[in-house]
Amino acid sequence: MNFLENQFFLLAVTFTLFFFAKLLQKRTHILLLNPILITIAVLIVFLKTFNISYETYNEGGKLIEFWLKPAVVALGVPLYLQLETIKKQFIPILVSQFAGCVIGVVTVVWIAKLMGASHEVILSLAPKSVTTPIAMEVTKSLGGIPSLTAAVVVCVGLLGAILGFKVMQLMKVSSPIAQGLSIGTAAHAVGTSTAMEVGRKYGAYASLGLTLNGILTSILTPTILRLMGFL
Structure with missing residues:
Protein backbone atom coordinates (compact mmCIF):
# COMPACT_ATOMS: atom_id res chain seq x y z
CA MET A 1 0.00 0.00 0.00
CA TRP A 67 2.43 26.76 -10.24
CA LEU A 68 -0.16 28.82 -8.36
CA LYS A 69 1.69 32.13 -8.62
CA PRO A 70 2.57 31.83 -12.33
CA ALA A 71 -1.04 30.75 -13.01
CA VAL A 72 -2.28 33.98 -11.42
CA VAL A 73 0.18 35.97 -13.55
CA ALA A 74 -1.15 34.17 -16.67
CA LEU A 75 -4.56 35.73 -15.97
CA GLY A 76 -3.01 38.95 -17.29
CA VAL A 77 -3.30 37.69 -20.89
CA PRO A 78 -7.06 38.36 -21.32
CA LEU A 79 -6.52 41.58 -19.40
CA TYR A 80 -4.02 42.74 -22.01
CA LEU A 81 -6.55 42.05 -24.77
CA GLN A 82 -8.96 44.55 -23.17
CA LEU A 83 -6.26 47.11 -22.36
CA GLU A 84 -7.50 49.96 -24.56
CA THR A 85 -11.02 49.79 -23.13
CA ILE A 86 -9.68 49.56 -19.59
CA LYS A 87 -7.54 52.69 -20.05
CA LYS A 88 -10.64 54.74 -20.91
CA GLN A 89 -12.46 53.57 -17.77
CA PHE A 90 -9.54 53.36 -15.37
CA ILE A 91 -10.67 56.01 -12.84
CA PRO A 92 -14.20 54.56 -12.29
CA ILE A 93 -12.68 51.09 -12.13
CA LEU A 94 -10.09 52.17 -9.56
CA VAL A 95 -12.73 53.89 -7.41
CA SER A 96 -14.94 50.79 -7.50
CA GLN A 97 -12.00 48.58 -6.53
CA PHE A 98 -11.09 50.87 -3.65
CA ALA A 99 -14.68 50.66 -2.38
CA GLY A 100 -14.72 46.87 -2.84
CA CYS A 101 -11.47 46.47 -0.93
CA VAL A 102 -12.50 48.64 2.02
CA ILE A 103 -16.01 47.17 2.30
CA GLY A 104 -14.66 43.62 1.98
CA VAL A 105 -12.21 44.08 4.87
CA VAL A 106 -14.48 46.14 7.12
CA THR A 107 -17.53 43.87 6.84
CA VAL A 108 -15.74 40.58 7.53
CA VAL A 109 -13.82 42.04 10.48
CA TRP A 110 -16.96 43.66 11.91
CA ILE A 111 -19.07 40.49 11.55
CA ALA A 112 -16.29 38.33 13.06
CA LYS A 113 -16.02 40.72 16.01
CA LEU A 114 -19.80 40.66 16.59
CA MET A 115 -19.76 36.85 16.55
CA GLY A 116 -17.04 36.72 19.21
CA ALA A 117 -14.05 35.67 17.13
CA SER A 118 -10.64 35.96 18.76
CA HIS A 119 -8.25 38.74 17.79
CA GLU A 120 -6.01 36.29 15.92
CA VAL A 121 -8.93 34.89 13.92
CA ILE A 122 -10.16 38.38 13.02
CA LEU A 123 -6.72 39.27 11.64
CA SER A 124 -6.71 36.02 9.65
CA LEU A 125 -10.11 36.77 8.05
CA ALA A 126 -9.31 40.32 6.93
CA PRO A 127 -7.65 39.43 3.56
CA LYS A 128 -10.28 36.78 2.69
CA SER A 129 -11.10 38.12 -0.80
CA VAL A 130 -7.66 38.00 -2.41
CA THR A 131 -5.84 35.08 -3.95
CA THR A 132 -4.12 32.64 -1.57
CA PRO A 133 -0.43 33.70 -1.94
CA ILE A 134 -1.25 37.38 -1.32
CA ALA A 135 -3.74 36.63 1.48
CA MET A 136 -1.26 34.45 3.36
CA GLU A 137 1.50 37.06 3.12
CA VAL A 138 -0.88 39.77 4.39
CA THR A 139 -1.92 37.53 7.30
CA LYS A 140 1.70 36.83 8.22
CA SER A 141 2.44 40.55 8.36
CA LEU A 142 -0.63 41.12 10.57
CA GLY A 143 0.18 38.30 12.99
CA GLY A 144 -2.75 36.08 11.99
CA ILE A 145 -2.92 32.37 11.12
CA PRO A 146 -1.91 31.79 7.47
CA SER A 147 -3.37 28.27 7.32
CA LEU A 148 -6.76 29.56 8.49
CA THR A 149 -6.58 32.35 5.91
CA ALA A 150 -5.85 29.82 3.15
CA ALA A 151 -8.90 27.75 4.10
CA VAL A 152 -11.16 30.81 4.28
CA VAL A 153 -9.89 32.12 0.91
CA VAL A 154 -10.80 28.79 -0.72
CA CYS A 155 -14.30 28.88 0.83
CA VAL A 156 -14.85 32.49 -0.27
CA GLY A 157 -13.69 31.69 -3.79
CA LEU A 158 -15.98 28.67 -4.05
CA LEU A 159 -18.95 30.62 -2.72
CA GLY A 160 -18.34 33.39 -5.25
CA ALA A 161 -17.87 30.93 -8.11
CA ILE A 162 -21.08 29.06 -7.26
CA LEU A 163 -23.39 31.95 -6.38
CA GLY A 164 -21.72 35.11 -7.73
CA PHE A 165 -23.33 35.34 -11.15
CA LYS A 166 -26.71 34.19 -9.82
CA VAL A 167 -26.71 36.93 -7.17
CA MET A 168 -25.84 39.57 -9.76
CA GLN A 169 -28.65 38.36 -12.01
CA LEU A 170 -31.09 38.72 -9.10
CA MET A 171 -29.75 42.22 -8.44
CA LYS A 172 -30.20 43.11 -12.15
CA VAL A 173 -26.46 43.69 -12.71
CA SER A 174 -26.18 43.00 -16.44
CA SER A 175 -22.94 44.70 -17.49
CA PRO A 176 -20.13 42.21 -18.29
CA ILE A 177 -17.65 44.77 -16.95
CA ALA A 178 -19.46 45.14 -13.61
CA GLN A 179 -19.99 41.40 -13.29
CA GLY A 180 -16.37 40.57 -14.11
CA LEU A 181 -14.95 43.17 -11.72
CA SER A 182 -17.28 42.05 -8.94
CA ILE A 183 -16.39 38.38 -9.29
CA GLY A 184 -12.66 39.09 -9.44
CA THR A 185 -12.81 41.42 -6.44
CA ALA A 186 -14.94 39.20 -4.23
CA ALA A 187 -13.91 35.69 -5.30
CA HIS A 188 -10.28 36.09 -6.51
CA ALA A 189 -8.78 33.37 -8.77
CA VAL A 190 -11.52 30.77 -8.24
CA GLY A 191 -14.21 33.24 -9.27
CA THR A 192 -12.04 34.49 -12.13
CA SER A 193 -11.72 30.98 -13.56
CA THR A 194 -15.53 30.77 -13.57
CA ALA A 195 -15.73 34.17 -15.28
CA MET A 196 -13.31 32.91 -17.95
CA GLU A 197 -15.77 30.13 -18.76
CA VAL A 198 -18.61 32.65 -19.11
CA GLY A 199 -16.72 34.77 -21.65
CA ARG A 200 -13.44 36.51 -22.47
CA LYS A 201 -14.67 39.95 -21.48
CA TYR A 202 -15.94 38.68 -18.14
CA GLY A 203 -12.62 36.92 -17.56
CA ALA A 204 -10.56 39.97 -18.49
CA TYR A 205 -12.35 42.25 -16.04
CA ALA A 206 -12.37 39.55 -13.36
CA SER A 207 -8.58 39.37 -13.79
CA LEU A 208 -8.43 43.13 -13.36
CA GLY A 209 -10.60 42.96 -10.23
CA LEU A 210 -8.44 40.17 -8.84
CA THR A 211 -5.23 42.12 -9.50
CA LEU A 212 -6.34 45.52 -8.22
CA ASN A 213 -8.03 44.10 -5.14
CA GLY A 214 -4.90 42.10 -4.35
CA ILE A 215 -2.74 45.23 -4.54
CA LEU A 216 -5.16 47.42 -2.60
CA THR A 217 -5.81 44.79 0.08
CA SER A 218 -2.10 44.23 0.70
CA ILE A 219 -1.53 48.00 1.00
CA LEU A 220 -4.68 49.12 2.83
CA THR A 221 -5.54 46.24 5.18
CA PRO A 222 -3.09 47.21 7.97
CA THR A 223 -4.32 50.82 7.84
CA ILE A 224 -8.00 49.79 7.88
CA LEU A 225 -7.45 47.47 10.84
CA ARG A 226 -5.49 50.15 12.65
CA LEU A 227 -8.31 52.67 12.16
CA MET A 228 -10.79 50.05 13.44
CA GLY A 229 -8.65 49.50 16.53
CA PHE A 230 -7.45 45.96 15.79
CA LEU A 231 -3.74 46.82 15.41
Missing part, protein backbone atom coordinates in the same frame (compact mmCIF):
# COMPACT_ATOMS: atom_id res chain seq x y z
CA ASN A 2 3.05 2.28 0.05
CA PHE A 3 2.32 3.42 -3.49
CA LEU A 4 -0.75 5.22 -2.11
CA GLU A 5 1.58 7.61 -0.29
CA ASN A 6 3.77 8.26 -3.31
CA GLN A 7 3.71 11.98 -4.10
CA PHE A 8 3.36 11.44 -7.84
CA PHE A 9 0.49 8.97 -7.34
CA LEU A 10 -1.33 11.48 -5.10
CA LEU A 11 -0.67 14.18 -7.68
CA ALA A 12 -2.18 11.98 -10.39
CA VAL A 13 -5.23 11.29 -8.17
CA THR A 14 -5.74 15.04 -7.69
CA PHE A 15 -5.60 15.82 -11.42
CA THR A 16 -7.84 12.86 -12.28
CA LEU A 17 -10.47 13.87 -9.75
CA PHE A 18 -10.44 17.46 -11.01
CA PHE A 19 -10.75 16.31 -14.62
CA PHE A 20 -13.82 14.18 -13.90
CA ALA A 21 -15.31 16.88 -11.65
CA LYS A 22 -15.01 19.36 -14.56
CA LEU A 23 -16.63 16.80 -16.85
CA LEU A 24 -19.45 16.25 -14.35
CA GLN A 25 -20.27 19.94 -14.09
CA LYS A 26 -20.14 20.37 -17.86
CA ARG A 27 -22.61 17.50 -18.30
CA THR A 28 -25.00 18.48 -15.50
CA HIS A 29 -24.65 22.31 -15.43
CA ILE A 30 -25.34 22.16 -11.68
CA LEU A 31 -23.63 25.13 -9.97
CA LEU A 32 -23.15 23.31 -6.67
CA LEU A 33 -21.04 20.69 -8.44
CA ASN A 34 -18.09 23.07 -8.59
CA PRO A 35 -14.99 21.12 -9.73
CA ILE A 36 -12.78 22.51 -6.96
CA LEU A 37 -15.39 21.76 -4.28
CA ILE A 38 -15.96 18.23 -5.57
CA THR A 39 -12.22 17.56 -5.82
CA ILE A 40 -11.58 18.77 -2.27
CA ALA A 41 -14.47 16.72 -0.84
CA VAL A 42 -13.47 13.49 -2.60
CA LEU A 43 -9.80 13.99 -1.71
CA ILE A 44 -10.67 14.37 1.98
CA VAL A 45 -12.66 11.10 1.87
CA PHE A 46 -9.81 9.37 0.00
CA LEU A 47 -7.12 10.52 2.46
CA LYS A 48 -9.24 9.59 5.48
CA THR A 49 -10.16 6.19 4.04
CA PHE A 50 -6.55 5.18 3.43
CA ASN A 51 -5.22 6.99 6.53
CA ILE A 52 -2.91 9.26 4.53
CA SER A 53 -1.79 12.32 6.45
CA TYR A 54 -2.06 15.85 5.05
CA GLU A 55 1.72 16.23 5.41
CA THR A 56 2.22 13.19 3.15
CA TYR A 57 -0.29 14.47 0.60
CA ASN A 58 1.27 17.92 0.65
CA GLU A 59 4.60 16.54 -0.56
CA GLY A 60 2.91 16.16 -3.94
CA GLY A 61 0.63 19.14 -3.39
CA LYS A 62 3.66 21.42 -3.23
CA LEU A 63 4.20 20.69 -6.92
CA ILE A 64 0.74 22.14 -7.63
CA GLU A 65 1.31 25.05 -5.25
CA PHE A 66 4.49 25.94 -7.14
Whole structure:
Protein backbone atom coordinates (compact mmCIF):
# COMPACT_ATOMS: atom_id res chain seq x y z
CA MET A 1 0.00 0.00 0.00
CA ASN A 2 3.05 2.28 0.05
CA PHE A 3 2.32 3.42 -3.49
CA LEU A 4 -0.75 5.22 -2.11
CA GLU A 5 1.58 7.61 -0.29
CA ASN A 6 3.77 8.26 -3.31
CA GLN A 7 3.71 11.98 -4.10
CA PHE A 8 3.36 11.44 -7.84
CA PHE A 9 0.49 8.97 -7.34
CA LEU A 10 -1.33 11.48 -5.10
CA LEU A 11 -0.67 14.18 -7.68
CA ALA A 12 -2.18 11.98 -10.39
CA VAL A 13 -5.23 11.29 -8.17
CA THR A 14 -5.74 15.04 -7.69
CA PHE A 15 -5.60 15.82 -11.42
CA THR A 16 -7.84 12.86 -12.28
CA LEU A 17 -10.47 13.87 -9.75
CA PHE A 18 -10.44 17.46 -11.01
CA PHE A 19 -10.75 16.31 -14.62
CA PHE A 20 -13.82 14.18 -13.90
CA ALA A 21 -15.31 16.88 -11.65
CA LYS A 22 -15.01 19.36 -14.56
CA LEU A 23 -16.63 16.80 -16.85
CA LEU A 24 -19.45 16.25 -14.35
CA GLN A 25 -20.27 19.94 -14.09
CA LYS A 26 -20.14 20.37 -17.86
CA ARG A 27 -22.61 17.50 -18.30
CA THR A 28 -25.00 18.48 -15.50
CA HIS A 29 -24.65 22.31 -15.43
CA ILE A 30 -25.34 22.16 -11.68
CA LEU A 31 -23.63 25.13 -9.97
CA LEU A 32 -23.15 23.31 -6.67
CA LEU A 33 -21.04 20.69 -8.44
CA ASN A 34 -18.09 23.07 -8.59
CA PRO A 35 -14.99 21.12 -9.73
CA ILE A 36 -12.78 22.51 -6.96
CA LEU A 37 -15.39 21.76 -4.28
CA ILE A 38 -15.96 18.23 -5.57
CA THR A 39 -12.22 17.56 -5.82
CA ILE A 40 -11.58 18.77 -2.27
CA ALA A 41 -14.47 16.72 -0.84
CA VAL A 42 -13.47 13.49 -2.60
CA LEU A 43 -9.80 13.99 -1.71
CA ILE A 44 -10.67 14.37 1.98
CA VAL A 45 -12.66 11.10 1.87
CA PHE A 46 -9.81 9.37 0.00
CA LEU A 47 -7.12 10.52 2.46
CA LYS A 48 -9.24 9.59 5.48
CA THR A 49 -10.16 6.19 4.04
CA PHE A 50 -6.55 5.18 3.43
CA ASN A 51 -5.22 6.99 6.53
CA ILE A 52 -2.91 9.26 4.53
CA SER A 53 -1.79 12.32 6.45
CA TYR A 54 -2.06 15.85 5.05
CA GLU A 55 1.72 16.23 5.41
CA THR A 56 2.22 13.19 3.15
CA TYR A 57 -0.29 14.47 0.60
CA ASN A 58 1.27 17.92 0.65
CA GLU A 59 4.60 16.54 -0.56
CA GLY A 60 2.91 16.16 -3.94
CA GLY A 61 0.63 19.14 -3.39
CA LYS A 62 3.66 21.42 -3.23
CA LEU A 63 4.20 20.69 -6.92
CA ILE A 64 0.74 22.14 -7.63
CA GLU A 65 1.31 25.05 -5.25
CA PHE A 66 4.49 25.94 -7.14
CA TRP A 67 2.43 26.76 -10.24
CA LEU A 68 -0.16 28.82 -8.36
CA LYS A 69 1.69 32.13 -8.62
CA PRO A 70 2.57 31.83 -12.33
CA ALA A 71 -1.04 30.75 -13.01
CA VAL A 72 -2.28 33.98 -11.42
CA VAL A 73 0.18 35.97 -13.55
CA ALA A 74 -1.15 34.17 -16.67
CA LEU A 75 -4.56 35.73 -15.97
CA GLY A 76 -3.01 38.95 -17.29
CA VAL A 77 -3.30 37.69 -20.89
CA PRO A 78 -7.06 38.36 -21.32
CA LEU A 79 -6.52 41.58 -19.40
CA TYR A 80 -4.02 42.74 -22.01
CA LEU A 81 -6.55 42.05 -24.77
CA GLN A 82 -8.96 44.55 -23.17
CA LEU A 83 -6.26 47.11 -22.36
CA GLU A 84 -7.50 49.96 -24.56
CA THR A 85 -11.02 49.79 -23.13
CA ILE A 86 -9.68 49.56 -19.59
CA LYS A 87 -7.54 52.69 -20.05
CA LYS A 88 -10.64 54.74 -20.91
CA GLN A 89 -12.46 53.57 -17.77
CA PHE A 90 -9.54 53.36 -15.37
CA ILE A 91 -10.67 56.01 -12.84
CA PRO A 92 -14.20 54.56 -12.29
CA ILE A 93 -12.68 51.09 -12.13
CA LEU A 94 -10.09 52.17 -9.56
CA VAL A 95 -12.73 53.89 -7.41
CA SER A 96 -14.94 50.79 -7.50
CA GLN A 97 -12.00 48.58 -6.53
CA PHE A 98 -11.09 50.87 -3.65
CA ALA A 99 -14.68 50.66 -2.38
CA GLY A 100 -14.72 46.87 -2.84
CA CYS A 101 -11.47 46.47 -0.93
CA VAL A 102 -12.50 48.64 2.02
CA ILE A 103 -16.01 47.17 2.30
CA GLY A 104 -14.66 43.62 1.98
CA VAL A 105 -12.21 44.08 4.87
CA VAL A 106 -14.48 46.14 7.12
CA THR A 107 -17.53 43.87 6.84
CA VAL A 108 -15.74 40.58 7.53
CA VAL A 109 -13.82 42.04 10.48
CA TRP A 110 -16.96 43.66 11.91
CA ILE A 111 -19.07 40.49 11.55
CA ALA A 112 -16.29 38.33 13.06
CA LYS A 113 -16.02 40.72 16.01
CA LEU A 114 -19.80 40.66 16.59
CA MET A 115 -19.76 36.85 16.55
CA GLY A 116 -17.04 36.72 19.21
CA ALA A 117 -14.05 35.67 17.13
CA SER A 118 -10.64 35.96 18.76
CA HIS A 119 -8.25 38.74 17.79
CA GLU A 120 -6.01 36.29 15.92
CA VAL A 121 -8.93 34.89 13.92
CA ILE A 122 -10.16 38.38 13.02
CA LEU A 123 -6.72 39.27 11.64
CA SER A 124 -6.71 36.02 9.65
CA LEU A 125 -10.11 36.77 8.05
CA ALA A 126 -9.31 40.32 6.93
CA PRO A 127 -7.65 39.43 3.56
CA LYS A 128 -10.28 36.78 2.69
CA SER A 129 -11.10 38.12 -0.80
CA VAL A 130 -7.66 38.00 -2.41
CA THR A 131 -5.84 35.08 -3.95
CA THR A 132 -4.12 32.64 -1.57
CA PRO A 133 -0.43 33.70 -1.94
CA ILE A 134 -1.25 37.38 -1.32
CA ALA A 135 -3.74 36.63 1.48
CA MET A 136 -1.26 34.45 3.36
CA GLU A 137 1.50 37.06 3.12
CA VAL A 138 -0.88 39.77 4.39
CA THR A 139 -1.92 37.53 7.30
CA LYS A 140 1.70 36.83 8.22
CA SER A 141 2.44 40.55 8.36
CA LEU A 142 -0.63 41.12 10.57
CA GLY A 143 0.18 38.30 12.99
CA GLY A 144 -2.75 36.08 11.99
CA ILE A 145 -2.92 32.37 11.12
CA PRO A 146 -1.91 31.79 7.47
CA SER A 147 -3.37 28.27 7.32
CA LEU A 148 -6.76 29.56 8.49
CA THR A 149 -6.58 32.35 5.91
CA ALA A 150 -5.85 29.82 3.15
CA ALA A 151 -8.90 27.75 4.10
CA VAL A 152 -11.16 30.81 4.28
CA VAL A 153 -9.89 32.12 0.91
CA VAL A 154 -10.80 28.79 -0.72
CA CYS A 155 -14.30 28.88 0.83
CA VAL A 156 -14.85 32.49 -0.27
CA GLY A 157 -13.69 31.69 -3.79
CA LEU A 158 -15.98 28.67 -4.05
CA LEU A 159 -18.95 30.62 -2.72
CA GLY A 160 -18.34 33.39 -5.25
CA ALA A 161 -17.87 30.93 -8.11
CA ILE A 162 -21.08 29.06 -7.26
CA LEU A 163 -23.39 31.95 -6.38
CA GLY A 164 -21.72 35.11 -7.73
CA PHE A 165 -23.33 35.34 -11.15
CA LYS A 166 -26.71 34.19 -9.82
CA VAL A 167 -26.71 36.93 -7.17
CA MET A 168 -25.84 39.57 -9.76
CA GLN A 169 -28.65 38.36 -12.01
CA LEU A 170 -31.09 38.72 -9.10
CA MET A 171 -29.75 42.22 -8.44
CA LYS A 172 -30.20 43.11 -12.15
CA VAL A 173 -26.46 43.69 -12.71
CA SER A 174 -26.18 43.00 -16.44
CA SER A 175 -22.94 44.70 -17.49
CA PRO A 176 -20.13 42.21 -18.29
CA ILE A 177 -17.65 44.77 -16.95
CA ALA A 178 -19.46 45.14 -13.61
CA GLN A 179 -19.99 41.40 -13.29
CA GLY A 180 -16.37 40.57 -14.11
CA LEU A 181 -14.95 43.17 -11.72
CA SER A 182 -17.28 42.05 -8.94
CA ILE A 183 -16.39 38.38 -9.29
CA GLY A 184 -12.66 39.09 -9.44
CA THR A 185 -12.81 41.42 -6.44
CA ALA A 186 -14.94 39.20 -4.23
CA ALA A 187 -13.91 35.69 -5.30
CA HIS A 188 -10.28 36.09 -6.51
CA ALA A 189 -8.78 33.37 -8.77
CA VAL A 190 -11.52 30.77 -8.24
CA GLY A 191 -14.21 33.24 -9.27
CA THR A 192 -12.04 34.49 -12.13
CA SER A 193 -11.72 30.98 -13.56
CA THR A 194 -15.53 30.77 -13.57
CA ALA A 195 -15.73 34.17 -15.28
CA MET A 196 -13.31 32.91 -17.95
CA GLU A 197 -15.77 30.13 -18.76
CA VAL A 198 -18.61 32.65 -19.11
CA GLY A 199 -16.72 34.77 -21.65
CA ARG A 200 -13.44 36.51 -22.47
CA LYS A 201 -14.67 39.95 -21.48
CA TYR A 202 -15.94 38.68 -18.14
CA GLY A 203 -12.62 36.92 -17.56
CA ALA A 204 -10.56 39.97 -18.49
CA TYR A 205 -12.35 42.25 -16.04
CA ALA A 206 -12.37 39.55 -13.36
CA SER A 207 -8.58 39.37 -13.79
CA LEU A 208 -8.43 43.13 -13.36
CA GLY A 209 -10.60 42.96 -10.23
CA LEU A 210 -8.44 40.17 -8.84
CA THR A 211 -5.23 42.12 -9.50
CA LEU A 212 -6.34 45.52 -8.22
CA ASN A 213 -8.03 44.10 -5.14
CA GLY A 214 -4.90 42.10 -4.35
CA ILE A 215 -2.74 45.23 -4.54
CA LEU A 216 -5.16 47.42 -2.60
CA THR A 217 -5.81 44.79 0.08
CA SER A 218 -2.10 44.23 0.70
CA ILE A 219 -1.53 48.00 1.00
CA LEU A 220 -4.68 49.12 2.83
CA THR A 221 -5.54 46.24 5.18
CA PRO A 222 -3.09 47.21 7.97
CA THR A 223 -4.32 50.82 7.84
CA ILE A 224 -8.00 49.79 7.88
CA LEU A 225 -7.45 47.47 10.84
CA ARG A 226 -5.49 50.15 12.65
CA LEU A 227 -8.31 52.67 12.16
CA MET A 228 -10.79 50.05 13.44
CA GLY A 229 -8.65 49.50 16.53
CA PHE A 230 -7.45 45.96 15.79
CA LEU A 231 -3.74 46.82 15.41
